[in-house]
Amino acid sequence: MRTKLIVLYGGKSVEHEVSLKTAYTVIQAIDETKFEIIPIYITREGLWGSLDWTSVPAGLRMDDLVAEPVHGSPAASIGDVLIQRLTAPGKKAVLPLLHGSNGEDGTVQGLLELLDVPYVGNGVLSSALTLDKAVSKQLLAGAGIRQTEFVSFRHEEWLEEHAALLDRLERRLGYPCYVKPASLGSSIGISRCESRRELQAGIEEALRYDGKIVVEREIAGREIQVAVLGNEKPLVSLPGEFIHNRSFFDFDSKYLDKSLTMSIPAQIPDPVTEQIRRTALHAYQALCCSGLARVDFFLDGDGALYLNEINALPGFTNFSMYPVMWERTDGTSYSELIEKLIDYAFTRHAEKQTIQYAR
Template structure:
């Protein structure tokens, strides 16, 4: 049976450009003999645009962008989805490569659940929990996964009494610390703070991106990443790390400069490596993960382990760690990895269809 594969990218998010880079790589890697590939571009205004059936190699992200005369997001979504998903008998799968807000936070996943179509990646709950760093850390704490000290800060709390909140943060977390928007990724809006002046400036920056922030005590250690794929029986890759020039790896350094060295497998003892793999599966399970998840840790010089965060929709750009980890783990190619994720999406959807949604009389 022919499979129609709809790739969603762009989006109303600060990570719009990152999504375009991921989409370019994914779309070029897909086997056009196996899938009918339909790129679906979501503009920064939230308008959904179909680029039609893709049958050629793409050379630049500008080819992935389009404008639509309809300026009403709801109308563009409804018209497009009804047209695409109601026609034909082909097997249909959605592959979201949307990063950040309105992409990996459970909103698109909820829409696809209502449309009753299979989609790659985590479901509504795990996407939302993985995106919200405060909820994520609360769940890790409940699961007993080691992590650094943290606290949440809401916008109205800061606006009500910034002095009080500074004192609370200083007493509970101290300096140095990191201030992050709770619902964003790709290092956007993140600042390191050494004193109160830094803290106030960092909060001001982060509140531009989210009403909820997380403040974390700094951990001095190497950043180690692992990749998990699966549904009920997840598997974990070997660990990897980036060798980087700066203490803090910001957005421009991560996505624009390309000056990265991947060390796979990471330089770890066998015991620490095994422990990280176990904790990665534990984190995946704690968030009720499905499909894929990248799990990030800090490992100190004393071999203390702290989970940093997870990414429920990790990037697939040419410098992304997730696909490289699987290639180094068992030889899985980029295209094979996408095929596997599509298979997992279909497997999960098939199980959902077997549920009984009626109460027996």
């Protein structure tokens, strides 16, 4: 009997479209001789709808993945989907392909823990930690990992003392600097600022997407990435690098620029490669990660290494860095990588079943 693979995508997030792109690619790569695909679409309003995969026409288009929810409230729509899909007999696992808030931040992971169902990727704690840049930076600093200098503050602080905050940011970080929503990915809401006017505008822009933001000093240099895979004994890929000539690698650069090229492995000295891989593993474990993550670094002109951030659900299309790094590292194909992640989900779930919840 095939394993039921419940794929969650869409979501109440500004990264909704990115999630659809990921799901569109992943679903087509799943081996249907091994898995029964059960697509679950989540609208921008947080409503859940189940798609009958057998009715999807050949020549799948991304629009075909949009399912109409039966109910008009999140609670009713979620309940309907759970009763229909998660109570069916047989071996099953959930594949959350939700980027950003309400999916990558531990919320859906908490629901899946309560349902006691295996799911791919990071758990509740690591999902929440990695998405919140301010908290993850504080924990990584405590683990002795070098990062660019940063300042974090909330919306209320900005409203009450914005002039003093601007002075503080200029004194401590200088220009250029980057303003980021604390809990968002895909470079949405991020601004590169070279003046006080741009800094103020960047803060206002970031606060549209999050009540907490992070401002970082710019590190002039290269952006190097590695992919991490596994639970208790994770593996780290060879490093990769996007070759581009932009001062800021924004959303359009990542998803629309057809001129981007990947360099895998990145052309860096072997000792630096080993330092990157060791640091990535240290950070992955410090933030309690499991399943997968992409770890991003800055390498400045003097050879100093700075950890930028950890992405617990990295881009996962055929042209995304994470799967390509594994293919170039050990020959793991895209479909094989998906199956490895599902295996890690079952392993972690089985280990949790050994925990005793009563005295």
